[in-house]
Amino acid sequence: MYRIGIDVGGTNTDAVIIDEQLRLVHGVKIPTSADIQTGIEQALHKVMVESSINPEKISHAMLGTTQCTNAIVERKKLSKVGVIRLGYPATASVKPYTAWPEDMIETLGETYDLVKGGYEYDGQPLTELDETEVKDVLQKWKGKIESLAIVGVFSSLKNDQEFQVAQWANEILGEGVPVSCSSTVGSVGLIERENATILNAALDKVMAMTSNGFERALENEGIKNAQAYLCQNDGTLMSIQYARQFPILTIACGPTNSIRGASYLAKLKDAIVLDVGGTTSDLGVLANGFPRESSLAVEVGGIRTNFRMPDIVSIGLGGGSIVRETExxxxxxxxxxxxxxxxxxxxxxxxxxxxxxxxxxxxxxxxGDKKLVAQVPLELAEKAYQKIKEMIEEAIDKMKISSGDVELVLVGGGAIIIPENLKGVANAHVDEHGGVANAIGASIAQISGQYEQIYIYSKLSREESLTDAKIKAAQQAQLAGAIEETIELVEVEETPLAYHPENATRLRVKVVGKMK
Structure with missing residues (x-):
């Protein structure tokens, strides 16, 4: 049996087929189409035709796509979102959509309401949830919104109010209006978590079109028995059903696919990965085989969020970058x-x-034809090459966490432009299949689950808290498509909350498992 991995980049769409031993069988690269979907279909068709593999022998198909990112950046195909914030009157001074770009607010509709609810940092209610108040808001929005975002103050500590409102929403608005609860999307920090939840809700239609299109493309190639997955931005996979619930997790999955593919090709678990495309170069860090996550709030399309994102530095340098001589x-x-x-x-x-x-x-x-560049002055070429070297060295320096030289893995179709002997680099690893590393990363990925919550160790011991977080992370992994028996813990992050009098700690747990 075989797996197919497809990754959509800004310049190229890559597709690979690998066998049961995770060996690369065949890979193709075609230009990304303006509508993206056509490029996916063409890459899939080409890799199937050239490999001559029976479609019935494809057991798994994985897609890494930029469509959700593009929808936010371009303000297109987004759903009209209703936002219910549980925290009135305590949070009334800063309304939802504060500091958002005007064109994005107009696209989503700026429909929001602040209602009673939410919690204090110690788990005590801010105000009690008012069922009549919430249901009145939902009745008012019936037929006017396409998706709903529910955000509770300190729901990362207690989220029962969010889930209760979600249940009422399903009863009143119907199952056709998807609901995003902030405690399942973002991290600590009300406004950034709210922003991430609104974006997740807004991407519902985009993900529906993407996932349906992927399934149709597979059917058109006669691939009817394959389990289909989408790539997450932590270098792992999720089932299509899970992706429809959390479409925001596909944002920035391209660089993480490249990082995972680079790890596979170079057989390294700790390194800096440089993925050079046609337009940009993305640098990420391999930490124990997985992409290092950012610890900072991240802007997506001009909107500040705090959901899980890879620690990536992107610079405007690629194979197609235009070279100019100025004063x-x-x-x-x-x-x-x-x-x-x-x-x-x-x-x-x-x-x-x-x-x-x-x-x-x-x-x-x-x-190409080297005769066509013979007229380019050698001095100009050398100056440009030195400029490329300086840009890359500066970017590598930003990603390093120590002064020592690092292992560097070069991937991407544009890697041919990168000079040798870079400052701060011990060894540069290049593989003949590096041009399709992103699609390889998509095809070899595991399923992950992550859970984050504030625990108060004076009320629930550290061991009990860790066990609870592991169980809930494993449940997320199973929902995303992992086999229960294969799930293992890969990461634990504890952050004490200094202002809390009872030893409160933000606990984040990540597990991975094999796909079904």
Whole structure:
């Protein structure tokens, strides 16, 4: 039996097939289409035709896609969201959608209401939940919203009120209006958690179209027996049903797929991974085989959130980055010819000088027709190459947590532009299949589950709290498609809350397991 992994990038869509021993059988790379869906279908069709594998022997299919990210950035295909915040009057001074971009507010509808409810930091109720008040709000919104976000003050400590409101919402609005509860989406911090929950609710239609399109593409290729998964942004997978509930978890899954694929190809568990595409270069950190997560609040489409995100540094440097000579010197990027590199770069007969042309001119790469860059002045090429070297070295330095030299894994179709002998790098690992590392990462991933909550150790011991968090993380992994017997603990993070008088601690637990 075989697995298929597909990853959609800004420039290329890659597809690979691997066997039961996780060995690469075949990989393809095609330009990403404007509508993305067409590119997925074409990549899937091409890899199936060229590998000549019987569609009935495909047991699993995985997709890593940028569609949710694109929808937020472009403000397209998003649902009209209703927001219920449980915390009136304590939180009335800062309303939902505060500091949001105006065009995003207009797209989502700015429908919100503050009602009684929420908790103090010690678990005591702020105010009691008012059933009549909540149901009146829901009745008022019936037929006017397409998705609902429920946000309770300190619901990361106690979330029973959020779940109660969700139950009333299902009764009044119907099952056709999906509900997102903030305690299952974001972390500590009311506004950032609320923002993440609103975005998750807004992505409902996008994920429905994406998942339905993926299933149709598989059916059209005769792949009818495969379990389908979508990639999460921690380098693991989730079932399509789980992805429809938490579409926000697909944001930034591209870089994490590359990191996991790089780990597989280089056989390293700790390294910095440099994924060079056509437009940007993404740097991430492999920590014990998984992408390191960011500890900071992250902006998505101009909106500050605190849901789980990989620790990624992106710079405007790729194979298609445009090179210019100015009065102040040579610049490389951040603008790029992107997926048009095969028609616009000099080596392919175009008229734009790109980073790829520089690598070919200096004999560092062999693509296209090197005669077409012979007229590029050698001095200009060397200055541009030095600029590329400086940009990469600076980015690597930002990702390091110590002064020592690091292991670097180079992947991505644009890796041919990266100079050798980089400052701060002990060894640079390159693999012939590095160009499709992101699709490989998608195809080899496991299923994960994560749970985060504030526990008060004076009321529930550390051991009991840890056991409870493990059980709930395992339940999340099973919902996402993991086999119960294979689930194992991979990460525990404890953060004491200094202002709490009773030894409260934010506990985050992550588990992984094999897919069904």
């Amino acid at each position: 102040d010197g040579v610049t490389v990027g951040p603008d790029s010819v992107g997926y048009k590199i095969t028609t616009e770069a000099l080596v392919f007969g175009g008229n734009q000088l790109t980073a790829t042309d520089i690598a070919v001119r200096l004999g560092k790469a062999e693509v």
